[in-house]
Amino acid sequence: MDLAFLHPLYEHPGPWASVYVDTSRQTEDTGHERRLTAQAMAGQLADQGADQETCRAVQGAIEDLRRSSDPHGRALFARDGEIVLDAALVRPPQGGDWAEWASLPRVAPLLDLAGEDPLCVVAYIDRKGADFELRNALGSQEAGVVSGRQWPVHRTSTGGWSERHFQLRVENTWEHNAAEIADALAVCQEETGADLLILVGEQRERRAVHERLPKRLLGRAVEAPHGAGSRLLDEDVERIRAEHVREQTETELNRFRAARTPDGEGRAGAVEGVPALVEAAREHRIDELLVRVDGPDAHQEVWIGEDPSRLAVRRTDLQAFGEQHAWPARADDALIRCAVATDAPALAVSAQEVPVGGLGALLRWK
Known part of the structure; x- marks a missing residue:
């Protein structure tokens, strides 16, 4: 996890208020529940010695979450009456809402609650082009459209002497469109810094695009077994994201295990x-x-x-x-x-x- 976003927390001395709020539950009484949470968190900080200005800032920030649609939660860090950092979480905090007043911001839980959230480009591919979608744990957004050659794209039996010629034109159209999609995917990945490319569509179309990706992206590309209309596609995406995190973590742990052995210089x-x-x-x-x-x-x-x-x-x-x-x-x-x-x-x-x-x-x- 890149920690650069935490720099503002160390530009000023403490003590600091650190508050983790669960926003995963949405009910008709969410607004009222957020107000109660805001009062409780401010009270906890006050009991631990926090100043009134910081308690009020935290209470106001949590009350503002009554209009939030965050699917998981927020982490708030405050000092001297100011919210210095408001971070979105990719999973709800364990044990629910909690607050702490200490000499340093309580950031270690962020490694688990806000880190290792692979950004994916999901490419919905067909013979005419593709739609791109960016996904992470916080949601999705459109990321572009690729329109290839529109005709001919379907194999048909035309009859007569021109049938083979027609089929070759279909093959050429497919190959051209697959190359255009692969090129656009490479540009999208470079611009967004996406960790994964997930290819969705018929097997032949997915494979045609996969094979035309630049070598640097082959290790990032995965073909989803279910199509865009399947209710299982979301499960495919989450499984692929989780497997990526596990593989990356295991790679780093293996590096750590190997590095514990002293080198020739001891x-x-x-x-x-x-x-x-x-x-x-x-x-x-x-x-x-x-x-x-x-x-x-x-x-x-x-x-x-x-x-x-x-x-x-x-x-x-x-x-x-x-x-x-x-x-x-x-x-x-x-x-x-x-x-x-x-x-x-x-x-x-x-x-x-x-x-x-x-x-x-x-x-x-x-």
């Missing part, structure tokens, strides 16, 4: 455990952060300074580095702040044997 390319990660973060060596949100190390307390790279396992260690101010923070949130500062991505992992404790990192040495 340097490992991966570390796990809070002390080793804190040291790597101080030295700006985290290349990719791996986080299991429910891992036992995630909520371990560390100490942070004003600079993201100023962190330590013990407060006295931070003082020894010359830091005048120190605040306690969760290890996962402190390490994510360091990753944001050095433009390192983060990956949410599920119940795996690695990293031990739930926190790990691939390292950079140059």
Whole structure:
């Protein structure tokens, strides 16, 4: 997950209000329920020591969600009476709505609730062209239309000496249209940065387009087994998206497993455990952060300074580095702040044997 969107959260010191709101339930009483949620979240923050201005800002932002059609939820981050970041979630927060007031924004849940959401171009293909649709967990939108040659596109028995000539013209039309669709798909993928291309249509038409895609896109293209009119197509798309996430995660975990073995110079390319990660973060060596949100190390307390790279396992260690101010923070949130500062991505992992404790990192040495 690219963490660049979190930069605004680290441009000012804390403390911070972090609020996760479930908007997946839509009823006739949604407006009233949102108002009750807004009051409850503001009350929780006030009980934890948040200032009145920030509580009011959070309450107002949640009340505004009564008009929202978000299918899953929102994460709100506020300080000094201002909502600094309002992030859409791709799945509802576990356990429902909750709020926290702490020295750092509570961003680690975003890795699971807002990350790894593959963007897809769904291409509805027929012999005359294709319609493109962009899809992710938050919905869909039209992404273009390709109109190929319109005649001849159907094989028919014409009779007489011209039948073979006619059939060849049909084949040529199909091939031309498939090439046009493939070219347009390549442009659409480049412009949108889509992770996947999902081809929908008759098998021969899907295959004709698939075979004409540029080599760089062949690993991103998948043919859906059901057509546009099938009620199973949505399930196909979600299955393909989930498989893509699993494959990407497994690839990174395999990299992590391999990198734990020291090289010829005795340097490992991966570390796990809070002390080793804190040291790597101080030295700006985290290349990719791996986080299991429910891992036992995630909520371990560390100490942070004003600079993201100023962190330590013990407060006295931070003082020894010359830091005048120190605040306690969760290890996962402190390490994510360091990753944001050095433009390192983060990956949410599920119940795996690695990293031990739930926190790990691939390292950079140059």
